[in-house]
Amino acid sequence: MAEYNLMVAPNGARRTRGDHAQLPVTPEQTAQTAAACFAAGAQALHLHVRDDAGRHSLEAGRYREALDAVRESAPGMAVQITTESAGIYDVAAQLACLEALRPAAASVSVREMARDPQLAARAYALSAEAGTQVQHILYGSDCIAQLSAWYQDGTVPGAMRDAIFVLGKYTPPVLAQPDGLAAFRDATAEMRLNWTVCAFGRHEHACLLAAVAAGGDVRIGFENNIETPEGGLLADNAASVAAFVQAAKAQGHTLKEH
Template identity: 65%
Template sequence: MRSDVADYQVTVAPNGARRQKCDHPELPITLPELAQTAAACQAAGASTLHLHVRDDAGGHSLDPGRYRAAMAAVADAAPKMAIQITTESAGIYTPEAQLACLAALRPAAASIAVREMARAPEIAMRAYGLCAEAGTQVQHILYSPGCIAQLKSWYAAGVVPVAMRDVIFVLGQYAPATPARTDGLTDFVAAARALDLNWSLCAFGREERACLLAAIQAGGNVRVGFENNLETPAGTMLKDNATSVAALVQAASEAGHKLKRN
């Protein structure tokens, strides 16, 4: 295998906490939509679903009952697809509420934003300890060098078990709207090497695919989907999440990279 060719896995993030049907008619909100999207994205090459659930008004929710229903629907529609819940606050939930969600679900996998948990360090220690006890695969969300430094200090202090080395780096953001750029990956890759992290990347905006291809070549895994981007590189709207996954997989294949599935 050429030195610039890599194996990689794809996670799909099909909806996120904020976007609505007015942003894209194929954004999955309901349980049937989430299940159908999971199956289509699994067929296109995604191994994991990054799961957000919504309340009756379409707002972001961490309700355990809604999560259980969604996880069951996805498991029926897409057997063997891994499911990762989010504990994202989205400006709504406190660290205490995030901990309560984890305690109620004890999920197989969860993403946790370091900067959100840093608002309440005592809750952070309890949350990471609970996940270690439950066997939850934690993926630390890292938005900036400050988040990386916080995680490093928590490893040293014992707040985060040293075995929890899975992270996702975030390029760009919703507000203020900041599209991702491939040159933003350099510092993240250096940090991943320095801390021996198992890393993935997600990227906001129409440069998503280019950023993810750069991440694959650098040895990372990737997360793609409507949570972060609705557009093709040319600026037209993507048909749906499965189209986004398939286009990334095709581009990675053309570059010689090898997709890993569950």
Template identity: 55%
Template sequence: MARPFIMIAPNGARRSRADHPALPVTPGQIAETAQACHEAGAEALHLHVRDENGRHSLDAGRYGEALQELKRRVPGMRIQITTEAAGLFDVPAQLDCLRRVRPGWASISVREIAREPDLAPDVYATCAEQGTEVQHILYDTADIALLRDWQARGVVVREQSSVLFVLGRYAAGQVSDPADLDPFRAAMPEAVDWMVCAFGPREHACLIAAAQQGGSLRVGFENSLTDHCGQPHADNAASVAALRAQLERHLP
């Protein structure tokens, strides 16, 4: 079995260094983390940037600064920006971010764009026109049904087929389980370019289950700060290294 593709999600929209002292916030910290994670086996990074107060931001200038630093420090690493609303941004702001940043790769939650469905065609057409690869964020099978509808109606173009199955985001205590993957796979068996992230201490167990089924993996402090015993990882790179070691033991 081929080694699975690994993306690191080092910070997310909500956590801070108060949650873990090694959680990166500034462009320099993010780039340093990216370099360490790349050396530990991560091929890509899921990028969130923060404003001057440490809050989640979709500011094009802040993205530009972070992307430039990442290009300098880890030129061989793929970078995906987030368009996550995080309760702060509406769909016009998300669309404006995509137009101003013009990223090579972006994650987009279908349920967030569905807040203003009249703008959905503009969001996906903008990405297609400017060459931004889209990864659809899916939290449950209702999101899959929505994506299928948009695909059938041409709102989402044919080439925009990559998906991320999110396990445990809305579970009690944000605790995921490997079995949480089953409904996603059953509802979308045709998915070829699919990735999994999982919240809580069973993050790695969920990712091993995904890898055994041929999925790509997203790991990092956005989703879990600890191992299965509740012990904090030293940093994001330590989590990547631990996942890699488990993959070597569990995959043929």
């Protein structure tokens, strides 16, 4: 029996409404989805924004518009922006995004930051100065080794201990499995991380239930999965959140109070 935090990632950088009609793309759609997911139990939102053509964007103005819309629709919901490059942005652009927004929270890929270690150090220092809660995105052993080295040499401040373990892959598609969690936990056992799990594919809920049972927090949503365990389409993000909260409750797990 465990308490856990639940974040929703309703769109990500790559999927479109062609993949699912209820995937939010505009600030208004994201705000509506945020409110529905907050009502269903999600305590925080992992926010991606898109340009006018629906492509992934790190533009500060677009973020501000979406942040304002979400604050109005779900005023009690925490918001984490992404700095994900999605194959489009370099580290300088990611740093510029953090500089312009100085957000309350941001996810930052260790693998992407490692493309330019000098700018990475500036990004982490800026985040520390701005009070941004950084969540390190870890895709596997290479990312974990890099983060460990950066703790040791001071590139990443020692207080930045939040991380998300990514199970499975979007492309090439690899279905996440619950037993994939063990490798992350073993490799980070000495790092004192506050860890969260997200999981690609239709076994998402099973993976997240395993994470909660192991003492972790979870991130759910259409960024990682749009399917039921049987392979059909989920109704929408809020329905997935509600179903997961119910499944976790049936196993004796409860949401942490904020």
